[in-house]
Amino acid sequence: MPVEIGRLSQLQYLYLNQNQLTALPVEIGRLSQLRRLELNHNQLTALPADIGQLTQLQTLELDQNQLTALPTEIGQLSQLQGLYLNQNQLTNLPEEIGQLSQLYQLYxxxxQLTSLPIEIGQLPPLLQLELAENPLKDIAEQIRQRFRLRIDSK
Structure with missing residues (x-):
């Protein structure tokens, strides 16, 4: 992706699905008006910390990438309502995910998640939490009760 993307400061919607992207330029953080960012079906292994500058972002779709972790700056996305992270390689989530006070959908x-940060249970608007096919071993009681979760052992 060209670094010139950062010049599109009024851009509100950016769809970059199925482009074999392996990285995002730090200039992505300059898209201050961005409301929706779709990056599904790429080869991303990490997100730049600058993603946290997208404070108007409401939807972030990252399904089917190779992400192993999220930057702590994800917690700065104060308007985020939907976060889609299906089919990645995430082994844990940063506790800063608990700062996403508008989040109501988390996929x-x-x-490869084995546990969840307790902060997920403190997200007031979170209505939909999907966790299928993760090797979860430990879920805090607060999260279990709030979402009526259980772990099936096989």
Whole structure:
């Protein structure tokens, strides 16, 4: 992706699905008006910390990439309502995810998560939490009760 993307300061919607992207330029953080960012079906292994500058972002779709972790700056996305992270390689989530006070949809199916940060249970608007096909071993009681979760042992 060209670094010139950062010049599109009024851009509100950016769809970059199925482009074999392996990285995002730090200039992505200059898209201060961005409301929706779709990066599904790429080869991303990490996100730049500058993603936290997208304070108007409401939807972030990152399904089917190779992400192993999220930057702590993800917690700065104060308007984020939907976060889609299905089919990645995430092994944990930063506790800063608990700062996403507008988040009501969190999709984490088919990752490598063994536990969840307790802060997820403190997200007031969170209505939908999907965790299928993760090797979860430990879920805090607060999260279990709030979402009526259980772990099936096989």
């Amino acid at each position: 984490l199916n088919q990752n």
